[in-house]
Structure formats: structure tokens, C-alpha cells
Amino acid sequence: MSQPVPVLNPAVPDPPATLAVDVAGLRKEFRRKAPRGATGPRRRKVDALAGVTFAMTRGETVAILGQNGSGKSTLVRVLSTLLLPDGGSAAVFGHDVRRDARAVRRLVNRVSVEASFFKKMSAVENLSYAARFYGMPPRRTRERIPRILEGVSFPVARRGEPMENLSRGMQQKVALARALLTAPVLLLLDEPTTGLDPRSKLEVQEFIREIRDTHDATILLCTHDLAEAEALADRVGIIDRGLLLQLEPPARLKAGYGVESLEQAFFAATGRVLADDTEDGNDGNDDERDVFA
Amino acid sequence: MMTGLRAELIGVAGVLERNLYLTKRYFWWEVAFFVWTVANTLTIVFIAKGIEAGGGTIDVNRVTTSLLIGAVIWAYLGIVFEFLTETVAWERWEGTIEYTFMAPLSRAAHLAGSAAHAVLYGLVRAVLLFAVVALFFDLSMPRADFVTALVVVLVASASFAGIGMMTAVLPLISPEKGAQLGFVVQGMMLVVSGVYYPVDVLPEWMRWISTISPATYALSGSRDAILDGAGLGSMGSELLALAVIGLVSLPIGLALFAAGERYAKRHGKLKRSG
Numbered sequence: 001m002s003q004p005v006p007v008l009n010p011a012v013p014d015p016p017a018t019l020a021v022d023v024a025g026l027r028k029e030f031r032r033k034a035p036r037g038a039t040g041p042r043r044r045k046v047d048a049l050a051g052v053t054f055a056m057t058r059g060e061t062v063a064i065l066g067q068n069g070s071g072k073s074t075l076v077r078v079l080s081t082l083l084l085p086d087g088g089s090a091a092v093f094g095h096d097v098r099r100d101a102r103a104v105r106r107l108v109n110r111v112s113v114e115a116s117f118f119k120k121m122s123a124v125e126n127l128s129y130a131a132r133f134y135g136m137p138p139r140r141t142r143e144r145i146p147r148i149l150e151g152v153s154f155p156v157a158r159r160g161e162p163m164e165n166l167s168r169g170m171q172q173k174v175a176l177a178r179a180l181l182t183a184p185v186l187l188l189l190d191e192p193t194t195g196l197d198p199r200s201k202l203e204v205q206e207f208i209r210e211i212r213d214t215h216d217a218t219i220l221l222c223t224h225d226l227a228e229a230e231a232l233a234d235r236v237g238i239i240d241r242g243l244l245l246q247l248e249p250p251a252r253l254k255a256g257y258g259v260e261s262l263e264q265a266f267f268a269a270t271g272r273v274l275a276d277d278t279e280d281g282n283d284g285n286d287d288e289r290d291v292f293a
Numbered sequence: 294m295m296t297g298l299r300a301e302l303i304g305v306a307g308v309l310e311r312n313l314y315l316t317k318r319y320f321w322w323e324v325a326f327f328v329w330t331v332a333n334t335l336t337i338v339f340i341a342k343g344i345e346a347g348g349g350t351i352d353v354n355r356v357t358t359s360l361l362i363g364a365v366i367w368a369y370l371g372i373v374f375e376f377l378t379e380t381v382a383w384e385r386w387e388g389t390i391e392y393t394f395m396a397p398l399s400r401a402a403h404l405a406g407s408a409a410h411a412v413l414y415g416l417v418r419a420v421l422l423f424a425v426v427a428l429f430f431d432l433s434m435p436r437a438d439f440v441t442a443l444v445v446v447l448v449a450s451a452s453f454a455g456i457g458m459m460t461a462v463l464p465l466i467s468p469e470k471g472a473q474l475g476f477v478v479q480g481m482m483l484v485v486s487g488v489y490y491p492v493d494v495l496p497e498w499m500r501w502i503s504t505i506s507p508a509t510y511a512l513s514g515s516r517d518a519i520l521d522g523a524g525l526g527s528m529g530s531e532l533l534a535l536a537v538i539g540l541v542s543l544p545i546g547l548a549l550f551a552a553g554e555r556y557a558k559r560h561g562k563l564k565r566s567g
Contacts, residue, residue: 031560077564080395082564083558083561083563084555105395109395110392110395116389116392117387118314118387120318121314121315121318125311129307129310129311130392130396132306133304133393133397133398135300
């Protein structure tokens with residue numbers, strides 16, 4: 001990674017006492033069609049979040065470990081105002097995600113497992129229009145976009161190429177740049193390195209480390225990757241079937257279960273292996289997983 | 294307050310900017326689509342000559358021009374509807390919908406940007422279509438008042454945008470079938486609004502529906518202006534009807550979209566692509 005990208009959001013509430021994230025008894029359920037030929041009701045209730053409670057302080061990095069369908073992405077979507085919770089509360093820097101959604105949106109950005117872009121448009125074009133949605137005028141984007149792309153080591157020569165010509169690793173760097181461009185104070189990273197080749201994965205992780213160390217950002221990282229969680233997070237949470245079972249610093253988490261690795265701690269907490277995604281508690285139903293995985 | 298308004302206007306410009314990039318990137322698609330529209334319009338406009346060749350006695354110049362106006366307004370309406378419906382459908386296809394919906398831009402500004410692009414793009418396409426198809430016929434329009442026709446279409450555009458917002462919500466609540474349902478609404482307007490025939494020929498119940506369709510007034514106003522040279526001064530009833538329908542349909546469109554967005558966020562429909 002070349003140079004740090006200065007990102008400071010002037011809209012951040014000042015009082016340090018305000019929690020960056022304050023989640024209490026958060027619930028979200030989905031009703032899904034039963035598989036063809038199944039007995040019982042045609043629709044069944046699935047708890048994606050079954051009363052999640054936790055808090056994050058400003059500047060903290062928290063990693064949430066969980067299998068597919070465990071509720072990680074539902075949590076991220078609720079915090080980014082893309083899903084309405086069914087119960088409990090969630091607030092970002094004191095702003096309730098339901099009642100004060102627009103204020104939350106000004107403070108939050110997200111990088112998901114799919115680097116979603118208009119594929120025919122270039123990196124610069126995608127970043128440029130996205131910044132407008134956050135009220136950033138052309139004068140500012142002309143100056144910031146090249147610096148941010150440089151910050152994520154995106155090659156200058158490829159800035160005008162359609163996104164569809166770029167590798168997944170390159171696209172994910174642009175996704176990180178898009179998230180940082182709006183100077184979020186809460187950065188939601190939903191499996192940002194899943195599916196990347198080892199080199200791209202390391203580059204993205206290095207950049208996350210840099211954001212953590214040099215920017216005024218609180219980071220919630222949802223991941224399958226135990227090493228990534230341990231390396232980047234101040235605290236690690238284990239989520240399973242919509243329940244947050246643990247949230248502790250990695251060393252304390254391992255010590256609590258008397259084990260040597262996070263993998264063992266995850267197994268001890270859930271009775272399952274993190275890498276085994278077929279046992280995700282949702283009967284392998286892709287439709288359900290598609291919604292809240 | 295001013296800062297908020299400025300941010301909203303920048304957001305509206307962002308929608309226009311993005312769609313301009315897409316038009317540029319999909320340029321050959323645009324060319325192919327335009328050629329198809331020209332061919333489709335020609336098949337309709339040649340009907341007047343066909344009637345004459347079959348022994349019918351009609352004013353070929355007038356009927357040809359009338360059919361051309363109908364086809365062009367219809368193509369324009371289709372573009373406005375299509376772009377507004379694509380506000381959701383296209384973003385769902387590209388996978389960007391969640392990023393757009395989690396941005397702090399108000400939905401009204403977001404939809405206003407989509408509507409502004411649809412109207413600008415649709416007008417350019419409509420003018421080009423009219424000019425290109427007219428070249429195939431030796432049309433005489435000595436009394437045509439194109440400025441009045443343009444004003445009528447612009448005023449009608451607010452109503453089209455309002456109804457387009459109503460159809461744009463359909464892909465939000467039904468990812469699989471929503472866009473197709475938008476075409477159903479568009480088709481119903483085609484039938485009742487007198488695109489290729491006077492509304493007088495419709496059954497009474499369809500005539501009643503035609504009175505609440507903005508396309509009816511856009512078509513009659515444009516035809517009066519281009520065929521008979523009617524000026525703005527004589528367009529009072531059309532412009533009033535269009536203004537009323539616009540004033541009613543825009544807030545209803547926004548409210549329906551907001552309700553659809555809440556439904557999608559409650560049921561996890563934003564993510565699914567299809």
C-alpha cells in the first residue's frame with residue numbers, strides 16, 4: 001500500500017461517550033416458502049437475528065465470525081438501513097437506524113463480498129457518481145478519487161477501463177475506495193476478502209489495517225476467515241443461528257474456552273466447524289441464504 | 294437547509310451523470326435500439342399509404358402525420374416508463390441497488406434524477422425519431438407549431454414520471470415479475486389513450502379511463518399543434534388536465550415508492566437479483 005488516504009468526516013458527533021454502535025435485543029425474521037414437497041405450513045419463519053446485543057466504541061474494530069446464514073450479513077444490512085428490524089434497537093453514533101435512517105447513512109458505508117458496480121463503467125465513473133449520492137461535488141471528486149485509488153494501489157492505467165475487465169481483487173480494491181471516498185465513520189465490511197486470490201487478500205487486509213490505524217473509522221468486519229479476524233480485530237464475536245454467543249478480545253475468547261485457536265473456540269461455542277458451510281442451520285436452503293447470509 | 298438542498302441537487306446530477314456514462318458505454322446498444330424503433334414506427338406509419346393503396350379514401354398526409362405523432366409519443370412514453378422502472382430493475386441486475394439505497398440521497402431526489410434523465414433522453418430520442426421517420430415520407434406540415442407540441446409533451450412528462458414512479462415500485466416488491474407488470478400498465482395506456490385512433494371509437498368504459506390518462510391529452514394536444522397549428526392559447530384544457538394529473542400522480546408515485554421501499558426492507562427484497 002502506498003500512502004495513507006486522509007479521511008475525516010466532519011459530520012461525526014463529537015462526544016467520545018457516544019457509542020459508535022449500540023445494538024440491543026435486535027431481532028429479524030424472514031418468512032420463506034417451504035421446499036416443494038415438504039410437509040407442514042407453506043411458509044416458515046426463520047430467525048436471522050434472534051436478539052443480538054452488543055456495543056462498539058469509536059475507533060474499535062470488531063470481527064464477527066459465523067457460518068453462511070448465521071446472521072452476519074443481516075446485521076450489516078440492518079446497520080446500513082437496508083433492512084428494517086422486527087424488534088430491539090440499533091443505533092449508529094446515537095442515530096436510530098429506523099427513525100433516523102438518513103443520518104445513519106451519512107455516517108456509514110459498506111464493502112460486501114460482491115464488489116457490486118455498473119460493470120460497463122470504469123472505476124472512476126463508478127466512484128464519481130457514487131460520491132454524488134453523498135453530496136460530493138465534481139471539484140472534490142476530481143481531487144479525491146485519484147488519491148484514494150492510489151491509496152488502494154489501483155493502477156493508474158486501468159482507471160478508465162470497464163469494471164468487467166478487472167479481476168475480483170481489483171474490483172474489491174475499488175469497492176474499498178468507494179466506501180472510503182464518502183469518509184464513513186462506521187465501515188461495515190461483509191466478507192471483503194472472500195473469493196480473492198491470496199495476494200489480493202493480503203493487499204485488502206493490509207489496507208483495512210491501514211484504515212484502522214490511520215483513519216477516524218470504527219470497523220465491523222464480518223468474516224469466515226479466522227486468521228483475518230484475529231489479525232485485524234480488537235474483539236471477536238461468534239454469531240450462530242442469529243445469536244451472538246461471544247464478543248471478546250481474541251486472547252480472552254480463546255482463554256475462556258481453554259483452547260489455543262479461534263477455530264477451536266468457534267467449535268467450542270457452536271459445536272460446529274466454521275469452514276463447514278453446509279451445516280448452516282438453514283437446511284442449505286439457498287433462497288434463505290441469499291436473503292440473510 | 295441550503296447545504297441539504299445542495300447535496301440533494303448534487304445527487305440528482307449524480308443520477309444524470311451515471312446515466313450519461315451508461316449511454317456512452319452502451320452506445321451501440323443505443324444505436325441498435327434506435328434502428329429498431331425507427332423500423333417499428335415505419336411499420337405503423339406506412340399504414341396510411343396502405344389504406345390508400347387498398348382503395349380507401351383518406352387524407353394520406355394527415356393520417357400519416359397523425360400516426361407518426363402517435364408512434365413518437367408512444368416511443369417517448371415507453372422510454373420514460375422504461376427508465377423509471379429500471380431505477381430499480383437495472384440496479385438489481387447490476388447488483389448496485391443496495392449501495393444506492395444506503396446512500397443519504399432522499400428517494401425524491403433519486404427518483405427526480407431518474408425522471409429528469411428519462412425526460413431529457415426521451416425528448417432527444419423522440420425528436421430524432423420524428424425527423425428520421427418523416428424523411429421517409431413527403432410530409433407537409435405547413436401549420437405545425439412544434440414549440441406548442443413540445444410544451445404539451447413537457448407538461449405531460451410530469452404525469453408520465455408520476456405514473457412511472459408507481460410502476461418503478463413493482464420490481465421493488467416483486468423482483469421476478471415487477472418489470473413485466475410495468476409493461477402491463479404501459480400497454481393499458483396505449484389502448485385507452487388514442488395513440489393510433491381517436492378515443493371516440495372506444496367503448497364508453499374505456500373512454501372514461503382515457504380521461505385520466507395523461508397520454509390522451511399529450512396526444513390530442515400534440516396533434517392539434519402539429520396538424521392544425523393550434524397555439525398555446527388554445528391548449529388551456531389539455532394543459533390544465535395534464536397539470537392536475539401531474540400534481541396528483543407525482544405525490545402518489547412518491548408515496549407508493551416509499552411504501553414499496555419499506556416493504557422491501559421489511560422482507561429482505563432489496564438484495565435478491567432477478
